Amino acid sequence: AQTVTQSQPEMSVQEAETVTLSCTYDTSESNYYLFWYKQPPSRQMILVIRQEAYKQQNATENRFSVNFQKAAKSFSLKISDSQLGDTAMYFCAFVRIQGAQKLVFGQGTRLTINP
């Protein structure tokens, strides 16, 4: 079974700073996807960024980028020039390519951006 671990329950940074959220996972699969989801106080689950395991290049989406280390089974999220609107819970998630592609989530990191 796959597991996803986020070792930072809470983080806090000042606006405009850069912050990195950690995620590690355990799997015997060779092909899979990894995701970061954002959950603001409104409770919506918003897809931030995704990475395909067979791609060497790290994914980027505007101020959001990942550091994907397949051998180490590590998938960290970097938020550059952080904004107040980035305040949210962030969840790392894993999904196998085969089958119904059921998401396995980490426990989450509560990120607070301070003015």
Added chain:
Amino acid sequence: NAGVTQTPKFRILKIGQSMTLQCTQDMNHNYMYWYRQDPGMGLKLIYYSVGAGITDKGEVPNGYNVSRSTTEDFPLRLELAAPSQTSVYFCASRYQGLNQPQHFGDGTRLSIL
């Protein structure tokens, strides 16, 4: 674009009562999922469906039932509500195929007292 719609948004039940959480999507997605999110935790999969008439258990199915009679609808049934089922419930859907993300509804906050 309605996307994934969940009703109700909030509900309080008494122990032993039953209810159905509704989920409908208008994107013609084959795959649908039900998750629960306990306080301070990530989401855990309850049930999922890969198409009309096909459902299967996820990680935490006990105490729940589902049906999928149409592509659009995927209701979640609680037969005998228990305090351990107090949680936020999310429905999600996605297209069949590789690299298709799941689209989530806004969640239903359920309290069992």
